[in-house]
Amino acid sequence: xxxxxxxxxxxxxxxxxxxxxxxxxxxxxxxxxxxxxxxxxxxxxxxxxxxxxxxxxxxxxxxxxxxxxxxxxxxxxxxxxxxxxxxxxxxxxxxxxxxxxxxxxxxxxxxxxxxxxxxxxxxxxxxxxxxxxxxxxxxxxxxxxxxxxxxxxxxxxxxxxxxxxxxxxxxxxxxxxxxxxxxxxxxxxxxxxxxxxxxxxxxxx
Numbered sequence: 001x002x003x004x005x006x007x008x009x010x011x012x013x014x015x016x017x018x019x020x021x022x023x024x025x026x027x028x029x030x031x032x033x034x035x036x037x038x039x040x041x042x043x044x045x046x047x048x049x050x051x052x053x054x055x056x057x058x059x060x061x062x063x064x065x066x067x068x069x070x071x072x073x074x075x076x077x078x079x080x081x082x083x084x085x086x087x088x089x090x091x092x093x094x095x096x097x098x099x100x101x102x103x104x105x106x107x108x109x110x111x112x113x114x115x116x117x118x119x120x121x122x123x124x125x126x127x128x129x130x131x132x133x134x135x136x137x138x139x140x141x142x143x144x145x146x147x148x149x150x151x152x153x154x155x156x157x158x159x160x161x162x163x164x165x166x167x168x169x170x171x172x173x174x175x176x177x178x179x180x181x182x183x184x185x186x187x188x189x190x191x192x193x194x195x196x197x198x199x200x201x202x203x204x205x
Contacts, residue, residue, distance in 0.1 A: 043183055044086070048190060055080075055095065056160055060194040062187050070094070082191075087180045088169045091188065096161045105161050109153045112165070113140040128154065128192055135195050139188070145172040149181045150188060156197050164188070 048060040051067055055078035061067065064086060070079035070093075078095040096105055113123065122143040129136055137154040150166040166184060168177060 041087075041179060046186065046190075048194070050194075053078075056198045057095070057162060058196050058198065059191045061191065065187070084184065087184065089166065089180065089184060090169070091164050091166050091184075091191075093162055093164050096163075098155065098157075098159050098161050102155065102157065102161070106153070106155075109151075109163050112163070113142065113151045128152075130193075130195075133196055135192070135197070137192070139192070141185075143174070145174050147172055149174070149177075150185055152188065152192065154192065154195055159199065160197055164191075 044062075044064045047063045049063055050058060051061050052058040057078075061082055062084075065082050065084050067080050067082055069075070069077065070081055072079075076095060080093045082091040082093065084090065098105065124141040124143075126139040126141070128138060134156040135154055136157055137152060139152040140150065142149050142151065148165045148167050151164065153161065153163040155161040166181070166188070168180075170177075174181070
């Protein structure tokens with residue numbers, strides 16, 4: 001074989017080997033999707049202030065929130081929204097006077113919580129008992145991509161009833177919202193422990 005023919009054969013083999021080598025690399029390459037990331041949230045320091053009005057109750061809210069009246073059709077004057085602008089979230093509070101219909105009101109409250117179980121992965125209940133303040137109730141922790149992950153109610157068992165529900169002004173996504181839900185849950189716990197009925201002296205008689 002001449003040198004010229006040998007060089008042509010060598011170049012051909014090298015090119016062929018390179019071609020197959022590249023092909024094998026492509027076959028062995030595994031695509032790994034980049035994990036979805038979310039923006040880092042800087043949470044404010046937890047400080048609270050008393051909310052009081054002409055309504056028959058008072059409680060403490062975070063200093064990074066504000067309250068306005070519920071503007072929905074049919075809302076009563078003592079229906080309120082606790083707004084968390086930094087988190088695009090609200091706690092809706094609806095108040096009712098109990099007139100020998102507590103069982104009906106409690107069933108309605110439970111129905112509101114259960115209807116969110118359609119997309120939920122679980123529902124936990126925490127009992128609230130504060131005898132000294134005549135504050136009794138339940139907190140519903142609803143897991144999954146639901147419209148409301150936390151709901152609760154408080155009552156004195158005879159005259160007053162208030163229901164609360166946490167909502168985000170966004171499409172439910174518990175993967176990104178859970179850390180905020182957990183943060184606001186602490187504020188709901190504080191609201192409950194600081195909650196007072198104004199006519200508690202009447203209730204004690």
